[in-house]
Amino acid sequence: MASASERRCCSPHRRFDVWTEKCVREFAHIEEVARAGGRVVTLFSGGLDSFYLLWRLSRHPDLEVHALSVGLGGDAEYDDSAGGLARLGVRHVLADRAAVFADEFVAPAIAAQAVYLGMHPVSSSLSRPLLARVAVELAEEVGAQLVLHTANRSQNSLRRLNTSIAALGFDGYFGSPYELDAIGRDEKQAALKKAGFPDFANRSHSGDSNLWCREFESGLLDDPEWFPVPEDLYTWTAAVPPDRPDRIAIDFEAGRPVAVDGEPLELPALIGALNVRAGRFGLGRYSGLEHIDGGEKVLEVREMPAACLLLHAYRQLEGATVPAETMREKLSVEQLWTREALEGRWFGSLRRAAQAFVATVAERVTGRITYRLDRTGMAVLAVEARNALYLRDRDAWERATARSSVHFATD
Structure with missing residues (x-):
């Protein structure tokens, strides 16, 4: 049975406005809470926004600050800031949740074919509920009365985390x-430089990284009408494509990727391997506009090689094993699942109900998809499914079914 707080929050039409009495929305609100001392947990990525927030918090000597960095298998910018955190008198807490992220959030997204309006696989929206969960767990452990993050009004993370x-x-x-x-980037950079933290002066964009996606926005990527992306932002897709093609086989068991080229791998390692192998051929670069809370749209750029390959492979295998009418119905459920995840309602009953349908369909999705990767992209070479619905010899099937029809007609 759902708790009272869960019932309040999980209505798909319930907005965050109802919690304004507990909502921190500006630095003045922190000042009010900080006067009484106590403890605070703040999510810390190592970027400009999160370090500036810690610097502001450090000016309250009676406030015990716990900076939480949650490892999701991505780039670890915060390693460069460890010295700065010590100077601020902040306790830095590292929590490795890459395996949890892959198992509880990415795997369901693969089966749900979670793609934003046909443009790009969903990415950061998968990590926000996990970040929130780890932050709340730490707050309860240390007795913190305040949990902070650094999302702003032009970022969907604001409503997802809240x-x-x-x-x-x-x-x-x-x-x-x-x-x-x-507060503008220039103002934050100038304040930190003056305070003795010059390392943040030249950061030209915001980034978010996990094992499923590397994402960039803001700064030099603000204007959708002109945004040539610097090549040095890319990591997985930065290499010059090899001259020789690559052949790669991906195995699924009940909808879950379990092996590459016959080698069993845990999901984080499997995703990491595909990011490298598919990324070498430039697969998985995306750019697109995503809506924010008021309906306006902002530009985001991503690289997601493993996601590109795994979502495609899953659909191929699903097509080989799942009846057409079930797949047609699942298309609408996929959009429902994706919408609830994007809008921050991961813990809501509607997303869980959609997930139950997706998981039931996924039970049939077992087999192997083999690809050829080359400079032109990816091509399917083989679909091998357990309990397959496809025909391997049409002529033989036609002869057999024709004989059956004849026998039926003469009986």
């Missing part, structure tokens, strides 16, 4: 001071 924290039943204050305090 809604997730509320859905988890956190009783303290939470939110982002950047929701109403729109």
